[in-house]
Structure formats: C-alpha cells, structure tokens
Amino acid sequence: MATVLPGKQRRKGASNAAESAKRNVEQDMSNVERRNPNVSNVQRQAESPKASIAKTSLLHVPSSNVFQAHELRSLNFFLDKTIVQISSPFSQGLWSQAVPSIAQQESSIKHALMALSEFHEKFMSSTRSHHELGRSALKHYNVAIRGLLSTEKQKTSPVIGLLCCLLFFVVELLQGRLASAVQLFRAGRRIIHELERSALQAVQLESYHELFRVLKGAFIRAEYHVSAYFAKLHSDLSFEDCYGTGNTIDASSESINENCHPTTLAIFNSIPQALEELRRFTHNMVNKSYSHITNPQSDQQRLANWCAAFESLKQTMPNPHTIENKSKILGIEIWWRSVALHIHAVSESSHSSNPMWWDQHQAQLEDLLDYIEKSVLLHCGKHGDTGLNEKPSSPSFCLESGIVSHLIFVITRCRDPYVRRRALSLLKMYNRQEGLLQRELTIDFCQQMMDLEERGLEVKCAADIPAEARVMGTSMELHSEAPELEIKYLIGGEWITEVITWSSADD
Template sequence: MRNPQSPKNNTHLTNSLIGGLKESNSRLNRSGKARIRHWAPKVKTGCMTCRIRRVKCDETKPVCQRCSSTGRKCDGYNSVPPGPPTTVLSVVQMPSYWEVVSSNPVETESFRFFHSVTIPTLAGFFDQGRWARRLLQMSHRYPALWHAMTAVACIHRDFIANSTPITMSRMQDSSQVRLALQQWNKSIQSLQELLSGQVLTKFDRLVILSVCILFITMSSLQGRLWQAFVHINSGLKLIHQWKLADKGEDQRDEDSDLDVLLVLFTQLDSQARPYLPSLSNNLQWTDKQIILSSSTNPFKSLLEACVALEVHFNKMMQIYTNNSIYIDGLDAGMQIKRQQCLLGLTEWDARLDKYLGRTPQPENGKALKLLYVRRRLAQVALSMDLTEGELAHDDFVEDYAYMLRLMGDILGDPMDPLDSQPADIDQSQNMSFHLETITTEPLFLIALRCREPTIRRQAIRLLRQYPRREGICEGMAALKIAERVMEIEEECLSSPENACARGNWICENHRVTWLQFFLVHDRQARTVVHTREDLLHGQPGREIVTTYW
C-alpha cells in the first residue's frame, strides 16, 4: 500500500492542486533576481518581541505596529523576558520568511491589507482566531501561504474598489490583478517545493489546505468558477486521503483550525453540487463523504456544532441534486439515505441542546441563528412529502417565515422583514465578499421554493439590498434566477382558468420543479428551469444566463 506521505504521492498532490493554474502562470514574467537582505541595527529599546527577533521596533505603545501588522503578539516593553512560547508559536517564530521579504514594500503593504481588511471577510462567525492569528503566524514560515495571502489581498482590493455597477460585468485587468498573478505564481512554486521530497507534518497539511482555500477565494473573487471547482475538488480529495476528519475527543489548536477548514470545504462542496451533473466527468469529483466520529456528548463550541451540521447538510444536498428524483422520485436507496440524514439531525439537536444547557449565552448570537437557519433548511427538505411535488413546500410556510426573520436579524435589516409593503431604503449597493455561507444561499432557496408572495418578495428584496458573494455563490446571479422563476410561475395568475391545476398562490402545473445549472465559461452560467407542465409534455425548459460581476 502506498504511503500517502511519500514523495512520489506528494508530487501527485502537487499536480492536483495546481492543475488549473497553468494558463495563468504562463502569463507571468519572472525576473530571476535573488532578493537582497538589508542590514539592520540591533534593537535594545524596542518591545521584547522585536528585541528577541533582532529587528527594528517602531516603539509604538501599548503594542508596536511592527508586531501587530504581521500578526505577532507584542510582549510589551518590560525588562523581564517573556515565558516560553506556545506550541503553535514555537513552530512559526523561528527564522522568519517575513525577514526575507520585508524589504519588498509592495508585498509588505499587500500583506498588511490582507491582515486589516481581508481577514474579516474570510473569518466568518466560526473562525475562533484562525485567520487573524495562527495563519498569519504560520505564513512567516511558509512562503506558499505568505504569497497566497498577498495574492488574495490584491484581488480583494480590486474587488471592493472597483467602481463598475453591479448590474454590469467588470473588467479583469488592473495593476492589482497583475500583481496578484505574480504572487500566485510564487505561491505555486513554494507549494511545489513543500510537497516534493519530504514527509508532511500536520502543520504542513493545514498550510496546504489553507493555501487551497486561498486559491478558491482568488478564483471566486474573479468569478472563475471552473478554477474554483478544481481547487475545491483537490482540497476534498486531500482531506479524505489524509483522513483528517478522524479526530479524537481531545481538541487542540490545530484541531480547531482543521474544523474551520472542514466547514469551509463542506459548504463549498454543497454549493458546487448543483453543477456536478454537467461537470463531474471532466473533474472526476470525489464521491466520498466526510464521516465524523459518532458521539452523543454535548458540543464543545458552536464551531464543532457547525462542522457536524454542515456534514449532514452536505449529505442532504447530495440527495437532492440527483436529477433522477425530479423525474422518477426517490428510490429505496435514496429513502434510506434520507432517513439516515433525519436521524443524524435529531442527534445533532440533542447535542446542541446539551451545549446550550451548559452555555445559555453562546459566544456569538448571529452564529447560533445561522445554525438554526441551516438546520431548518435541511429539515424542510428532508421532511416534505415528495409525492406532492412542489405543493409540499406550502406545508412549510411558517418555517420559511421563521428563516426569513433570522436572515433579517443576521443582516441587521432595519425593518421588519415580513412587512408586505417595505419602503425603499437608501442602501449602498456595493458588492461584498464572504468566504463562509451565510445569507445568500438561504435567501435564494426561500425565494425559489416558498410561493407565499410576501415571504418570497421579502427574500428577493434582501438579496437585492445586500448583494454578496459567499464562497462560490453569487448573490446577483441568485437574485436574477429567483426573479425570473417568480415571473414564470406567476404567469398562471393571468392564464385561462382551465390551464391551471390545484395549489395555493401558484398552481401545481406552473411551479418550477427542476433547475439545471451549466457553466458557459468561467464567468458565465446558464440555468434551465422546468415547470411541471414542461416535464409532463416533454417541453424544453426556459434558459437564464447569468454573468458574475
């Protein structure tokens, strides 16, 4: 049996991780010049951290900018040396890559932008300091991580500073994009070195998966879905190959770091599922599922609860993105999987209740609300009577209203999200990016499946008012599809009475039953929507073409 850490297998992993980047790399110029390390005087009056590192301190108090800008802990200006570092710091506070590249002002400035601006968009509700502290520290020992961070900073800056209206497709060429490509190429070269000829430590693996997440972030920010799919698939295969979901009961810092990665990769896998029927043959998408250790113990944190919930949610998505169920219904195997998902969610409820019994006021109220929304979405999908078709959703109107209220709370919407006639609010229409799945996907599903007109229109309003890209889910594309589906379905309101069938608000025959998603090219997708009437009469569906901003 081949050793998964062998140099030969590491080379295979390298090819898997960087396979989608060859075209971008070929456009880069390489100077080939070695970096020059500048001499700096010894520091005797600075903070203890800078004195130990023998670098010049700016002596800003209470913490110096030299430490805070690089994610280090500033130990102040006491004369007593600090105690021994923690396990994580002992790994990363050896001779630092920062000391090699700090003479490059462009890279340094981009890294600081990543630290101060980009990290909050990546961290999400369940991060627990991973991006803000530990990964920044680790980047000083891993050039692949350092350059991936600076590349993402450049693309993110271009994303938030771009003045193109969100109703138009933006240009993809700027000085920031060109700088990002150079940094991306350096990250790939360093990743190849890391994966060639050495046994990978646990920290090495965390760094590799983190670089993979940063590559996905870059691809998503640029709207390059195919590249994002390649990296998602590569990361999932590494998680399964390294058996990283198999953890014991004792949680350490690196275990919480891994939990954050498991949440992100599982959410991204769920977002990619609708596209897989048209992509799987080319991508060879992994069919393996993340299986967590069985436990009835209460969750130790909301992050642990989130990991378990996203695994159940992903299993549910794998059932309901199987095209055959929309034509032939659930077979016996699918029914068994659905019952297993329901049982898993019931066990999840019990573990969360035990956690909340011990922690009545969790660390983040919005995080808990987001868990409730994801849990309710899965419950609705798994509990409905599929023999009723789309009419089954009418039995869950109260559930959709409940989720919509929670979405309004998470977004901080200033008005009652269930107002039937909301007044126009002067709201900035700038697109924002978040790596974690938060509101776009739930609002899209509410607008798509709930036919009660007030709830549906409020979900669409929130999509329009808070334009977001979350993971690879494009909010404006979701908005366009939801509005078009509502328009198609409401044709029955002006149709001859004998053309309609039973159903509240929207008749059964006019309801959109099946959506197919296709990539036209990197920044454009095609969605084909089929009503029940289309399927009954063998009619082609109607197409919706959406372009990523």
C-alpha cells in the same frame, strides 16, 4: 426538448498513490491551466511524497520582520478586513493564525496571502487604483505559484500544497473565474483523498496533522456549499470516498475535543458553546443524510432541547444588545430555523415529489425571513425601522454559506409573491458574494425562477401557482471556455435553459 432563453450579460468589476492523484488532478485542472499554465503544476508539487518541513502551530502571531515595508499594507488589510469577511466561527483560527503564521516560513503561502489580500481589496472598493491593485496582486499570485514549484521547495509538505489550493481557490473566486475555482477545489479534494488513504500519510502529515485536520474541515464546509448548487465535482469520488464516513464531524470544526455522537447540552455558558453544539448537531444530521440514515423524531427532540438551552442563555448573557452580540445571535437564530425546516423536509419523503409541499410551511419561511431581514439591516448599518430599499451595501465576500444561501432557500421554496419579493429585495441590498454565488448570478437565478413560475398568472398567494407551473428542479453548469453559467429549470417535465455571462479578470 429544452427551451433556451436569451443570454444575459452581467458586468462586474473586476509512490503509486501520489502518481494516481497527480494524473487525476491534471485532468481535472486542464481548464485552469489554459488560463495560467503554472497552476496545474501546483498539484504535482503538492503530491511529492517528500519529508515535510518544521512543525507549524496554529497559534503563532505573524511577524512584520518577514514582510517587506511595501507588503505590510497588504498584510494589515488581510488581518483587518479579509479575515473578518472570509472566516466563519469555525475557521477563524485557520485565517487569523495558521495562514499568517505559515506565511512566515513558506514563501509561496506568503505571496498567496498577499495576492488574496490585494484581490480582496480590489473586490471591495476603489480606494486604490484597480489597475495598480490588480497588477500587484497578479504578480504575487505568479510568485506564489513559482515559489511552490521551485527546486528549493522539493521537500514541501503536500499539506502546504493543500493550503495553497485553498488560497488559490479564493483568489479565483475574487477574480470571477468560477470554473477555475471549481477546478482548484477538485484538486484539493484529490489531495485530501490521497493523503487520507496513502501509506505515506503518517510521514506526510507528521508536522502538519492539526493543519490538515483544519483544512479538511474547510473543504468539507465548502463541499456542502459547492455541491448544493454545482453538483458535478467528481463522478468517481463521492463525499464518503473523499472524506470518509464518520469523520465529517471531527473535521468540520477547529475544536479539538470532538465527539462523533454529540448530545445536546442542557445549559450553555456562552454563545460560542451554543454555536459549537449547533454545528455538531447540524453536521451529524447532514452526515447521516449522506449515509441515508435519518431519524427525524430524534433530531426534532434534540433541536428542541438545544433551543431551550439557547433561550436560557439569551436571558442570562451579559451585553446581549451590542452590535457584535446581536449579529452573532441573529446568525444562530437563522441557522437553527433553517435546520428545523430541513428536519421537516427529510421527515416526509413526499417533499421532493410534491410541488405544493412547501406551502404548508410558509409561516416558518416568513419567520426565517424576519430574522434574515434583521441581520441584513444590521449589516447595512440600518439599526432602526428604516424600511427596505434595493440600494446595495458595500461589496463584501465570504467563503462559506450564509445569508445569501438562506435567501435563495426562501425564494425557491416559498411561492407567496410578497414574501418572495421581500426576500429578493434583501438579496439586492445585501451586496455579498458567498463562495461561488456571485451577487448578479444569484439575483438573476431567483428572478428568472419567479418569472417562469408566475408567467401568465395573476399571483396573489402561493396557491395561485399550480403544481404544473412550479420549478421542480434546477441544474447549474459552469462553462470552462468562457465566464458562462448554464442554468436549467425543470417545469412540467421540460427543462428550460438560461445562459448567463459575466466579466472576469480575463476580460
């Protein structure tokens, strides 16, 4: 029988194929529709199997002529601030080129961009009135929805509907409407699924094939993040069903020249090249794990080869000590160490059933945390050895997994009390929301797990927490009727439940 912990209040600022997809998505988005009845209709319009509009390149530069004078400020904020935070090394072209370019041709994308920019500014600071920003952003959001549904847009490509889904997904995240965001993510998966398998695919994608490939990659990367914490996406639409097998490598990057069976290069000429090779290796490994085909020995050797090439690059690259290059190098150092730990985990089947398994990798977890700390201090503008404090940095947002996910990984795997608390301090300092991972929710989740495992014990080292006291599994479920998150912790065969509530734009 589950134990229910008291709820905690967290306050924060603010054709047959097409018809089948429409019915499924309407069911998935019922919760979104209650908050905004127009949102679910976005999917119906996106699934219309009509001819697409003129071809759009990813390489166009936004023209200020399309934007009215009062909109230029929001456009500039998007270009200067939002893109820097929201994009990853694998999605910069999508956010810096494709979205502004298509906004010049599609009114719905233009207003969705405006809404995203203004909600992001409201999320970040109070330089403008929150009420003024929220009202203007909501107006743009509603205009974007109506524009997509208008009779003038009957020939809108389903790929534009998919792009709208992604933009609306981010808008809902920035407003704290996590359940609505997940519903929109489900809708996007359905569009991808039907476009991939529809006989009309060639017609529907004729003008937007490259954009569709890049959007599919964005959803795949988001899928890794969403499913890691919120597993319930589609019981009848698995990862392979939605995206296909063997295509995840090609789709997960904006790079055109992909190889479905990448081999690690012996020499890297630049950071982007090293980063791209690590990405291809990582997604190849993840793709194999989804297919239950693993070869840890081969993966370990390939990662070792990659590390040797990366070390050579660091010794020869110009200007390695600039803030920008330091940040990039630290990000890669964190990433490959996390990959190495993942390889260790999949190489031993006992890791999932042995509560003490991660204790043997404490040194590697501490090493990973050292690099995370350097990255957080650099982000917070602390370039010297100034020590840790839990005063949060300025709020920021990113769409994909990053430092926050790595900190959660360390806290939930390492039972050493000093390492854990050091990681928790960094989590409190690093005031960033990564996708669905709101700062308050992640701090509460990690703190509660530590409290549950250490209750009644004097913990001085990892070994002081016995196997029966350790969390062996967690489950998170968003409630659709209210901004609530139900978290379950499995300890000693018993599920312990915590319900967390927070404020959203609806409150």
